[in-house]
Amino acid sequence: MKQSLLDISDLDSNDLEEILSLSTLDHYPKVLANKGVALVFEKPSARTRNSSEMAVVQLGGHPVTIRADEVGLSSARETPHDLAMTLSCYHSIIGARVFGHDVLLEMKAALEGSGRRVPLVNLLSDYSHPCQAICDVLTIRQFAKTTSETRIAYVGDCNNVCRSLVQACGLIGINVNISSPATFKFPQAQLSSFTGAKWIEDPYQAVKGCHFIYSDVWTSMGQESQSQEREKAFENYKVDNKLMDATGEDTYFMHCLPAHRGLEVAAEVIDSERSIVWFQAENRMHAMRGILLYLMGWSRSKILSEYERVSPDGPR
Numbered sequence: 001m002k003q004s005l006l007d008i009s010d011l012d013s014n015d016l017e018e019i020l021s022l023s024t025l026d027h028y029p030k031v032l033a034n035k036g037v038a039l040v041f042e043k044p045s046a047r048t049r050n051s052s053e054m055a056v057v058q059l060g061g062h063p064v065t066i067r068a069d070e071v072g073l074s075s076a077r078e079t080p081h082d083l084a085m086t087l088s089c090y091h092s093i094i095g096a097r098v099f100g101h102d103v104l105l106e107m108k109a110a111l112e113g114s115g116r117r118v119p120l121v122n123l124l125s126d127y128s129h130p131c132q133a134i135c136d137v138l139t140i141r142q143f144a145k146t147t148s149e150t151r152i153a154y155v156g157d158c159n160n161v162c163r164s165l166v167q168a169c170g171l172i173g174i175n176v177n178i179s180s181p182a183t184f185k186f187p188q189a190q191l192s193s194f195t196g197a198k199w200i201e202d203p204y205q206a207v208k209g210c211h212f213i214y215s216d217v218w219t220s221m222g223q224e225s226q227s228q229e230r231e232k233a234f235e236n237y238k239v240d241n242k243l244m245d246a247t248g249e250d251t252y253f254m255h256c257l258p259a260h261r262g263l264e265v266a267a268e269v270i271d272s273e274r275s276i277v278w279f280q281a282e283n284r285m286h287a288m289r290g291i292l293l294y295l296m297g298w299s300r301s302k303i304l305s306e307y308e309r310v311s312p313d314g315p316r
Contacts, residue, residue, distance in 0.1 A: 030059060046258070113237060157180060161216045241268050
C-alpha cells in the first residue's frame with residue numbers, strides 16, 4: 001500500500017503520472033473485493049460522494065458513507081484521532097471531506113502512529129482539494145492539443161481548489177496564470193513556491209494566450225458571512241464571453257462545481273459548447289478510481305501484466 005494523499009505535495013511527477021494512467025484504464029481489477037472504504041463527510045457533497053462511492057464499487061469494494069452528525073467531528077463527541085482508529089478497524093481506505101485540514105493531519109498521525117497501513121484520502125479540506133486537481137489535469141489532457149504548450153488562467157478566489165490545481169499542473173509542466181484581487185491572492189512566499197505559476201491582477205491580461213479558463217465560487221462553504229464583501233471584490237472577475245474571447249485562442253471553460261450563473265460565470269459560457277464542466281464531473285469518478293488503485297499499491301504495468309497472464313481480454 002502507498003502513503004496517504006492529503007495534498008498534491010504528497011506526490012511527485014511520477015506518482016501523478018501513474019495515477020493519471022490508472023485513471024484511464026477501461027478495465028481494472030477488483031482490488032477492493034470484500035473490503036470496505038469509509039467516506040466521512042463533515043461537509044455535504046454531490047460530486048465527491050457519488051464519484052467516490054462509484055469508484056469503490058467499480059473496484060469491487062463496499063463504500064460506507066458517514067455523515068457529520070454520525071461522528072460529531074464538529075462537536076466534542078469524537079476526536080479525529082479516535083475516529084481514524086475506529087474506522088481503521090473495519091476499512092482498507094478512509095476518505096474524509098472536512099472543514100479544517102488539521103483534522104486530516106490528526107487522523108493521519110493516528111494511523112501512522114499506530115502502524116496501521118490504512119491510507120487516508122483528502123476528499124476536500126480548507127487547504128487543498130487533491131482529488132479535484134487530479135481530475136482537472138486528466139480533463140485538460142483530454143482536450144489539450146499538446147500539454148507542453150498548454151496555458152491555463154484561473155480567475156477568481158485563491159482557494160483550496162486553485163492551490164491544488166496549480167500544484168498538479170506544476171508537476172506535469174502546465175503553466176497557470178492566477179488572477180484575483182490583490183487582497184485575495186496567495187501570500188508571496190506561497191506564490192513563489194508554485195512551479196510555472198504567476199499572479200496577474202487584471203483578468204484580461206491573465207487570460208491572454210490561455211487555452212483553458214478555470215473558475216470557482218467566490219464564496220466557499222463556511223464563508224457565507226463574507227458573501228457580500230466577496231461579490232463586490234470579485235465583480236470584475238466574472239467569466240463571460242468577453243473574457244473568453246480575450247484569450248485569442250480556442251478556449252475551454254472549466255469549473256469544479258457547483259457554479260453560480262451570473263456571479264463567477266455567465267450562463268452564456270458555462271452552458272456553451274466551450275464548457276467542459278460535465279467532462280470534469282465525470283472524470284471525478286475516473287480520477288478517484290486511479291487514486292484508489294495507486295493507494296492500494298497497483299500500477300498500470302502491474303495490472304496489465306497480471307491480467308495478460310490470466311485473460312487475453314485484459315483486466316476486469
